[in-house]
Amino acid sequence: MLKRIGTLKRIALIVFFVWTIIAAALASDLFFSSKENVKKRATEEASAVITYFLTISDWLVKNSPVLERNIVKDIAKIGGEKNRQKLNEKMILVQMDVGSPEVFLILVKKDLNFQTDNYKLENWQNIFIKQLMTSGEAGLFIDEVGKEEFVRALEPIVMNNECAICKLFNIKNIEQYIGGIFVSVAISTELSQSYSHIWNMVGSIFVIWLLGLAAIIYGYKKASSALARRLRNYEESIYNLVDIIEKRDSYTAGHTQRVAKYASLIANHLKVSQFNKDLLYRASMLHDIGKISTPDSILLKPGKLNELEYKIIKNHVTTSYEILSKVSIYKDIAEIVRHHHEYYDGSGYPQALKGDQIPFLSQILTVADGFDAMTTDRIYKARKTVSETIAEISQLSGHQFNPVIVKSAIVVLSKVNIDDKVAQLPESDLQHERFSYFYKDNLTHAYNKKYLELLLTKQPHELAKYKYALLIKVHNFTQYNAQNSWEKGDEKLQEIVSTLQAIGKNQLVFRLFGDDFILLLNNRINSSQKDNILRNEVQGTCLLYSTCYVNLKNRKPISIKELESLVGTKA
Template identity: 45%
Template sequence: MLSAAVVLMYQDYAYANVLAKHEAVVSVNKDLAYRSWVASHGGVYVPITDKTLPNTYLSHIKNRDVNTSASQQLTLMNPAYTLSQMMKDYSELYGTKGHITSRILMNPKNKPDSWEEKALEDVEITREAVYEKAIIDSEEYFRYLSPLVTEKSCLKCHAFQGYKIGDIRGGVSVSIPMKKFYEEAFSHSVVNASVIIIIYLLGLGVIFYGRRKTREILEDKIKDYEQHIFSLVNIIETRDSYTAGHTQRVAKYSVLIAKEMGFNEEKVDDMYRACMLHDIGKISTPDSILLKPGKLNALEYEIIKEHVVVSYELLSNVDIYKEIAEIVRHHHEHYDGSGYPQGLKGDEIPILSQIMTVADAFDAMTTNRIYKPRKSVKEAIKELNALSSKQFSTQIVNAATIALEDIEIEMSITQRPKSKIERERFAYFYKDQVTGIYNKEYLEFVLAYNHSDEFDMKYASGVYLHSFNQYNKKYGWAEGDKLLKKFAKILDGSGRNDLVFRIYGDDFVILNKQQIEIESYISNLEEVLIDTGITITYRHFDMREKDIKNIHDLEELL
């Protein structure tokens, strides 16, 4: 719009020159037409007055002055003298300066000024009109000089100067003041500028309104899209019920650390969104690994590490998440280069990724894990500092120490199952495939948390089968498995046992909250083993007295 205004202003002032030239041409043509008319009549006779005196330069002409009556005397006015007189009157009335000039003078008043002198030289060569803008008495004028060509009628007065027909005898010069044209151009420019400003303001209003509406629509779409994405994250967390709320907590901790480090609102927002989506790649992790509550083996660990790459690929293909995809990709890198997926170290790791790494670790430390009870905030911060410059950036750990020191951890946060359904899903990984009762890994878990109200088992019994290998050799593994399954079913179905575990091939453990007389139903188990050659032995003891805290303690007793 500004360019348009400048162009229009330039055109207005350029057009002022066109108008001035047009007026100059019209003025000169009018003068030449009048002169031609006078010349065609050999001059005109006018009354002699104080304003119109006889032309002294025509004194050589007979009958220059004539008497028409006793009271009136006329004098001959030649074309040049008549035109000069008219130009003088016109200049006084309208400001347009007219001048008849020549390089061979008959009247000194017709002497050319410096511009006219140069213009006459050009005219004699080109026989074309000359024009340009020039300054006269500190005012700008448009100057125009048209050549005077000698005609037969001109020789009556100018033959003695040596002119011949067709010679350039001089020129008619006119000077048009530019002020009025510039004023008109300025007025026109003001009108144009006003129109442009109005259009510009209206355009701005439309643009701002359109941008605001577009932004609102885009924000709504992004909000809806993110709600769908966050819903997907919630589905993943529901799928992995033992880490429910993990992303929200990591986002909360990361934002606090980022603000402590002085990041602006835009970066803090990137931090939050990256945290909310940092585990989205777990959608590709098999349930058998993702939901496994126990420790992962080497292969399983390699598979679950792929979730960061999947997260990156998913997010980098969405325009609104391209910037945060790189943050998510490296949130498992370690400051010393021992992390994954690329083994970056130090400042090679994006700073927001480093913040998320600290927040992620802090949440893991302050959450009850399967084999590891949660730490207090103070203990977690102490461990972060112990790993400073190794797993974590010292700068970020220092910020986290300040940002998280007063954080309140929800006591109910745990990886352990709470509902009946969660327990069943949980136990799915801890069921013995042959007998259907619990396995050794679940016994280890129960012993680790036996101090809580969730289990609180007080008594343990060990049941051992002897000579089972001979039975397998005689009847085959399939028959052996059937016998084990039948035995375990009776052992688990007595109705008095809280938890029954198969810990080795043919050894079993029973945990009870109430003391039982195991001898009272051993006879039922012995009936299953009649004619098999298999015998039973058992032991029973109080877990509190023996201070059993893990499976190693139990194995020593059994």
């Protein structure tokens, strides 16, 4: 999901840049092509003027009844009498008065000498006259004069008896002359008008660009809003799933939160990207989701697992992967969760990957998971201190853990404060009921010998809550069963345990053997209450009972065998 949001941002930026480039390219193309277009139009205009001049000359010749009389008037119609110049006997120049462009008719004798003959022409006209004398071909070029540009064009005149121009000017000895129509078109004016039009078009392009940009922003906001809603649902789904785990196993819930915290600390020190840190956090919160399918008898077992149970619980990583990979919003973290029990040397599960074959984020999760397991009390194993845990993680560097990650873990986890209240012992009524599945007597619901042994050997800090142990031995129970039946004997045992459990709060009742009981107490009960503790239960029966106290506070740790011995001797 996070990857999709990042992809959406990249797509939006790409579309924005492409759209901007297109708009800029269109605007630039208008400016760069405008000059070429103006030159092209100027060239076409020059050609059109030449064609017009030749056409009108033919028309004048054909429609003048008497050429000798009307020639001057007809020429005046074209260019005006004042524009006709006879520079000398070897050159005739007529500037046609047609406004823009400038049109000149220039006729020169073939024997014109540029070095000695006196004539006044512009430089571009001289270039064309030389071209007429050498090749006689038409010409066209772009001429720059200062900051101005012009299109200069030449159309040669065929000097023969059919030459309309020659007839108009009554030129004798035609074969001695060469000439042509000279046209000059100023580009600057055209370019100025073109730029004015271009700026209008650029303004239109800018408006279109703004509309496109608005569409991109709107589309991005709509899409990102939809993804944001999905992301919120994603977050809610994650914590709902975590809540399911919490309700099933409070230890696992606290474990996932702590592992997520430790993994984030390590990732920060390793300078993992924010995107990957978010993935790692979510993977940490759900890394044990597969335990949903683990039987309660294994998942909630407060003791050490046997070989078969361990094999079953290992399947939770594969189950986690299968659950997460089938949901699109969880696919990003499915692979991380799948491999968080792989070890660096290849001795882990489920695929026995090693080294760089294991996803890096999974390797971080492995260290965080191991750190929490070592620093948390289990029923069958006391917690290690932070310094002890760091030392063990260092020893496992290169074997169970990635050495690079271990270096960062040592730095950040050495400063962690461990909550010493975190344990696997039951707290709520529901947890007590689950706990009873393993450590309570099925008949009387008193705690069994196995739990007492666990407190004495594995949970000394839990045992330290109690100052005294009251040992109670009930006699003649075999006789009672024979007189009243086994069923009545079971009812009597339940009655005895109910009485003992009602003595006070914060005390534990154990059924040690068939008819032996131990109470762990915070405070001593008075002698009278002790001596009459089961008076009502044994009255009128063959049953008897005996009691004795063991002071737990002022003696060294006691074993289950010692308690068994005390029950026997004191009785």
